[in-house]
Amino acid sequence: MNGFVEPIVGRYVHVEIDGEVNRIYFEENGSGIPLVCLHTAGSDARQWRHLLVDDEFTKHFRVIAFDMPWHGKSNPPDSQFGSEYRLTTASYTATIRAFCKALGLDRPVVMGCSIGGRIVLNLAIAHAHDFRALIGLEAADFQQPWYDTAWLNRPDVHGGEICAALVSGLIAPNGPEAARNETLWGYKQGGPGIFKGDLYFYRVDGDLRGRTCAIDVSQCPLYLLTGEYDFSCTPEDTLRTAAGIPGAKATVMERLGHFPMSENPDQFRRYIAPVLQDILDKQKL
Amino acid sequence: MESECVRRDADPPVSFTPDAVLAAFKAIPDLLVRDAALTARGRWLDVDCLLGPSTQPFHVAIRAGRIVDMTPTPVLMRSWRFAYRATPAAFAAYWQTMPPAGWHDLLALTKRGQATLEGDLHPFMTHLQYFKDLLALPRRSAFGGVS
Numbered sequence: 001m002n003g004f005v006e007p008i009v010g011r012y013v014h015v016e017i018d019g020e021v022n023r024i025y026f027e028e029n030g031s032g033i034p035l036v037c038l039h040t041a042g043s044d045a046r047q048w049r050h051l052l053v054d055d056e057f058t059k060h061f062r063v064i065a066f067d068m069p070w071h072g073k074s075n076p077p078d079s080q081f082g083s084e085y086r087l088t089t090a091s092y093t094a095t096i097r098a099f100c101k102a103l104g105l106d107r108p109v110v111m112g113c114s115i116g117g118r119i120v121l122n123l124a125i126a127h128a129h130d131f132r133a134l135i136g137l138e139a140a141d142f143q144q145p146w147y148d149t150a151w152l153n154r155p156d157v158h159g160g161e162i163c164a165a166l167v168s169g170l171i172a173p174n175g176p177e178a179a180r181n182e183t184l185w186g187y188k189q190g191g192p193g194i195f196k197g198d199l200y201f202y203r204v205d206g207d208l209r210g211r212t213c214a215i216d217v218s219q220c221p222l223y224l225l226t227g228e229y230d231f232s233c234t235p236e237d238t239l240r241t242a243a244g245i246p247g248a249k250a251t252v253m254e255r256l257g258h259f260p261m262s263e264n265p266d267q268f269r270r271y272i273a274p275v276l277q278d279i280l281d282k283q284k285l
Numbered sequence: 286m287e288s289e290c291v292r293r294d295a296d297p298p299v300s301f302t303p304d305a306v307l308a309a310f311k312a313i314p315d316l317l318v319r320d321a322a323l324t325a326r327g328r329w330l331d332v333d334c335l336l337g338p339s340t341q342p343f344h345v346a347i348r349a350g351r352i353v354d355m356t357p358t359p360v361l362m363r364s365w366r367f368a369y370r371a372t373p374a375a376f377a378a379y380w381q382t383m384p385p386a387g388w389h390d391l392l393a394l395t396k397r398g399q400a401t402l403e404g405d406l407h408p409f410m411t412h413l414q415y416f417k418d419l420l421a422l423p424r425r426s427a428f429g430g431v432s
Contacts, residue, residue: 146393146395147392151410156407156411157410161411161413162411162413164414165413165414166392166413168390168417169389169390169391169393169417170390172386173384173389229386231386231390231392231393231396231397
């Protein structure tokens with residue numbers, strides 16, 4: 001409808017991470033339990049725009065999505081311009097915790113996808129008491145690489161085109177065309193080397209095999225949901241991870257791939273609604 | 286752990302005949318001629334490559350995004366820069382209107398060992414979406430219907 005203004009509000013918060021103030025862009029809508037959403041590697045928080053305007057969810061949750069430093073509208077830290085970007089388990093964890101602290105969030109729920117799903121597992125291992133519940137989309141303790149990330153950032157290959165073309169196959173076939181295009185557009189817009197730098201965490205630094213058995217879901221419930229068409233983090237990867245975590249809830253989502261919230265929001269809603277309801281129900285006990 | 290909805294596809298995931306796969310592959314040049322947008326996306330691409338079913342690959346000559354020659358192997362001493370070859374079962378699955386999970390992308394097929402990618406990958410990677418869409422063209426002609 002012409003003239004319709006969405007209820008999403010976008011602002012910047014100054015967040016001190018590892019001794020340096022970062023200007024972090026975030027969008028939010030709703031009130032209630034804070035629900036912090038983490039985007040995939042090489043993209044930004046626009047992936048969550050459908051969840052952010054869901055009337056049912058925002059009645060009970062303050063949905064917040066932020067652009068990681070170097071992504072979307074969050075610039076690199078001043079001291080880091082010109083240096084090679086590399087996300088690590090430590091820097092990713094510190095960023096999420098600092099963002100939540102800067103906004104004064106009281107034991108938020110954190111939902112992350114892909115690298116965001118992986119880091120959710122580390123939050124469950126190391127900081128479960130800080131969170132009300134954790135949701136990992138396309139999450140596993142490890143997954144087999146299927147391409148060489150060196151292709152993502154070299155002067156003789158268009159970074160935007162190669163990033164989008166690589167991940168295009170992770171979207172389930174026959175979903176909404178506009179949503180597919182928008183998901184890939186995020187990858188075409190990433191800064192040079194940012195997708196590759198995120199994958200340093202995913203491929204090199206963030207192997208959590210042997211560590212997820214330390215997760216205690218009685219402290220913080222853990223939900224893992226993976227799309228059946230995700231051949232990067234496969235359903236088998238997620239189910240293997242969940243099998244080693246007593247009490248973790250794992251679901252394989254039909255007709256969805258690696259970007260459930262943005263590639264097919266309606267289909268994703270069918271799966272995430274019961275999870276959010278379960279979290280709400282636990283608050284009432 | 287609680288889990289639900291686990292489904293895996295047996296190999297091969299769809300029924301096919303090798304002749305039907307070969308015929309569908311041979312139709313790709315004509316399908317490309319009818320796709321102006323895909324041809325335009327390949328306008329900077331000139332390459333001689335090896336593509337097709339692993340049982341019968343083809344030397345494919347691409348100029349400005351158009352296939353100007355496609356000849357079955359072997360051709361005596363003809364060179365190619367890269368090769369993408371997949372099993373007939375993989376192409377049959379890839380060309381389904383709704384391909385089965387894990388059979389729906391060229392690199393999903395290499396990951397599961399149903400396809401090989403060899404040679405100088407630069408032209409393939411610089412035009413990755415072009416090649417994904419080029420090799421998916423038989424999907425549009427309802428190669429195998431819904432799997």
